[in-house]
Amino acid sequence: MSEVLVFNKWSAQGAKVVDPGLIDYISVKPVYVPKTATRYAGHRFRKSKLFIVERLINKVMVPGHRAKKHRKSSGHQTGKAVKAYQIVEKALILIEQRLKKNPIEVVVKAVENGAPREEIVTIEYGGARYPKAVECAPQRRIDIVLKYFINSAYDKSFKSKKSIEESLAEEIIAAYRLDPKSLAISKKNEMERQADASR
Numbered sequence: 431m432s433e434v435l436v437f438n439k440w441s442a443q444g445a446k447v448v449d450p451g452l453i454d455y456i457s458v459k460p461v462y463v464p465k466t467a468t469r470y471a472g473h474r475f476r477k478s479k480l481f482i483v484e485r486l487i488n489k490v491m492v493p494g495h496r497a498k499k500h501r502k503s504s505g506h507q508t509g510k511a512v513k514a515y516q517i518v519e520k521a522l523i524l525i526e527q528r529l530k531k532n533p534i535e536v537v538v539k540a541v542e543n544g545a546p547r548e549e550i551v552t553i554e555y556g557g558a559r560y561p562k563a564v565e566c567a568p569q570r571r572i573d574i575v576l577k578y579f580i581n582s583a584y585d586k587s588f589k590s591k592k593s594i595e596e597s598l599a600e601e602i603i604a605a606y607r608l609d610p611k612s613l614a615i616s617k618k619n620e621m622e623r624q625a626d627a628s629r
Contacts, residue, residue: 434460434461434462435460436460436464436481436483436522436534437519437522439522439523440522440526440532440533440534441532441534442458442459442460442481442534444532444534444535445458445532445534445535445537445538446458446535446538447538447542448542449542449545451547451568451571452541452542452545452568452571452572454478454568455478455568455569455571455572456478456482456538456541456542456572457478457479457480457481457482458481458482458534458538459481460481460483460534461481461484464481464483464484464487464515465484465487465511465515466480466484475569477569478569478572482537482538482541482572483518483522483534483537485572485576486518486537486576486579486580487511487514487515487518488514489576489577489579489580490514490517490518490580490598491511491514493577493580493581493584496581517594517595517598518598520595521595521596521598521599521602522534522537522599524595524596524599525537525599525602525603528599528603529603529606536602536603536606537602539606540575540579540602540603540605540606540614541572541575541576541605543605543606543608543614543615544575544578544579544605544612544614544615544618545566545571545572545574545575545618546566546571546574546575546617546618546621546622547565547566547571547622548563548564548565548566548621548622548625548626549563549564549566549621549625550562550563550564550621550624550625550628551564560628561624561628562628563624563625563626563628563629564625575605575614575618578601578613578614578617579598579601579602579605579613579614580598581613582597582601582612582613582614583597583598583601584597585597585613586600586601601613601614
């Protein structure tokens with residue numbers, strides 16, 4: 431049986447998840463068309479079975495809000511799924527051109543690098559509020575890092591000459607290199623620093 435190539439271009443066999451906490455939550459099993467049409471909707475933890483590139487495509491379609499305000503987008507993108515598919519494909523082509531590496535491996539490593547391990551919750555005790563450090567659930571870690579990838583890409587391309595594909599490629603490359611210019615890396619460092627201070 432022939433190997434399934436991502437976007438009919440790249441092999442996903444070399445993409446390995448190193449972080450033991452994320453092995454069961456980052457799927458690197460490719461599909462012919464990364465669009466399962468909400469097959470897993472309504473089932474808890476089922477989205478972890480989705481190919482990681484498909485989860486990135488889904489996030490492009492629903493960039494969400496920043497601090498409860500939809501500054502750069504409406505809640506849901508009004509474009510087609512095919513448009514989101516093309517954005518991610520072009521971003522992966524740019525990653526391959528710049529790094530000379532398999533872009534699927536780069537995306538998996540970038541997600542691992544940008545996924546926060548701890549976060550802050552606020553607890554109320556005796557009328558006063560205190561920050562408390564808690565461990566971040568594995569599935570939430572991936573959701574958070576994908577959200578930051580897309581938020582950063584939209585921010586950089588909004589009212590700018592830079593395209594969304596180029597912005598997304600730059601964000602993923604920066605996260606892959608652990609560069610603080612990446613929104614995901616800077617937010618992760620800030621979140622973990624706050625968690626460490628509130629122990």
